[in-house]
Amino acid sequence: MNSEKETFQQKNFISKSIFYRFSQFVGFLLGARFFIAILLTFALYVSTFFLFNQDETFRKFVFDFKVHGIIFCTVLTILAGGIINQFYDFEKDHIVKPFRMRLQSFIAQRYFLYVYLFLCIISLGIAWLISHKVFVFFVVYQFFMWFYSHKLSRILILNNLTFVSLTLYPFFGMMVYYETFSKKVLLMAVFLFLILLCIDIVKDTLTKSVDKAFGYTTIPNFFNNKATKGIIISLLIITMAVSMRLIMKTGISGFMAYYFSGGLFVMILCVYLLLNFSRKSKFITLNILRLWVFVGIIAMLLNGIESKL
Incomplete structure (x- = not known):
């Protein structure tokens, strides 16, 4: 009887542990706006190849690692931007997005900040390897991502204009890269x-x-x-x-x-x-x-x- 009880308790503990880890994972994805980043990545690839890139063949585009590197840096920056934005909107999101915040409660806020710094550093490191101009491009992008969350999101009209501009900033970068005007x-x-x-x-x-x-x-x-x-x-x-x-x-x-x-x-x-x-x-x-x-x-x-x- 005791053996069956211990087995049941162990199974219950394992299922709770799995649920906890799964909740942490989902909470992190939502906090980093992972699904928005996927959509923007898809949009970047589509617009880059079919709109900005007028001359390259598909084969040449696939092996253009510089472009893939820029898009990868963009994805990391968007994920970092989502994390820092939810950090500053933490109290507001408890009311506006209670379900998401309940999932994110499984992860301490300091871990989000650690991941934010890690993503920013990796993104800038890859950008530096691509070129100094790309590095400056992403330094500006990350700065305004942080500044929007810290200050501009509270200022009339500037909040809307900055948010939309930051959303389109990577597309502008690709347009300049391919000189598609x-x-x-x-x-x-x-x-x-x-x-x-x-x-x-x-x-x-x-x-x-x-x-x-x-x-x-x-x-x-x-x-x-x-x-x-x-x-x-x-x-x-x-x-x-x-x-x-x-x-x-x-x-x-x-x-x-x-x-x-x-x-x-x-x-x-x-x-x-x-x-x-x-x-x-x-x-x-x-x-x-x-x-x-x-x-x-x-x-x-x-x-x-x-x-x-």
């Missing part, structure tokens, strides 16, 4: 900037009260609902104008033409939803816009494959 690429960058800005402001409307309580001065808690709604709808209308410009003036074709044409209807739907400006309509709008960004990556991939065949 054209009207089409510029308008596509403006389109993406505007749609990400809309996403960030809509997201802020859903955390308005919490942001205000913790000292984050955002557009929704600085202006009234009517003004905030007007700002978001105006940005969506400008995004529609950029889409129309892309379709009519740049000769864009294939799946990307369908994407930007369909985007006009998506923006109109979002404007219609935001006229109500209820929490449900804002949540639906946020997820529609996020989904549309992902659809854009897939459209670029399909368009690129079609053009390469």
Whole structure:
């Protein structure tokens, strides 16, 4: 009888230990925004090969270790940025993201900081081996990642502009690396900037009260609902104008033409939803816009494959 009881206790201890380790692992992935980093890595590879890289063959691109090194440094920097951001937003996230914080509670905050420093050092080390210019590029990137989390995320308008700019910074780096400057690429960058800005402001409307309580001065808690709604709808209308410009003036074709044409209807739907400006309509709008960004990556991939065949 005692033997059976001891066996049961051992099994219970093992299962609890496995659950604890698994929770630590999941908590770390969420804290580092691992899944966002995967999406951005996918987007970087797609845009680099099919948009910025106009001349290289697929074989040459695969063996261009300098490009892979830059993208790898970008991924490490994004993971480090996610960690330092959750470190500064720790108290706020307890209210906004309780499930994630419950998982992260299995790991002491100091371990997140250790990993943050480790990722930054590895990223800068690899960047230094690639070239001094790449090293400076990532020093600037990491500095603004930290400065955004430490200070800029609490400053009106600068918080939104900096967040979106940091998201697009690696893509700008690849554009400079390949010297791909054209009207089409510029308008596509403006389109993406505007749609990400809309996403960030809509997201802020859903955390308005919490942001205000913790000292984050955002557009929704600085202006009234009517003004905030007007700002978001105006940005969506400008995004529609950029889409129309892309379709009519740049000769864009294939799946990307369908994407930007369909985007006009998506923006109109979002404007219609935001006229109500209820929490449900804002949540639906946020997820529609996020989904549309992902659809854009897939459209670029399909368009690129079609053009390469």
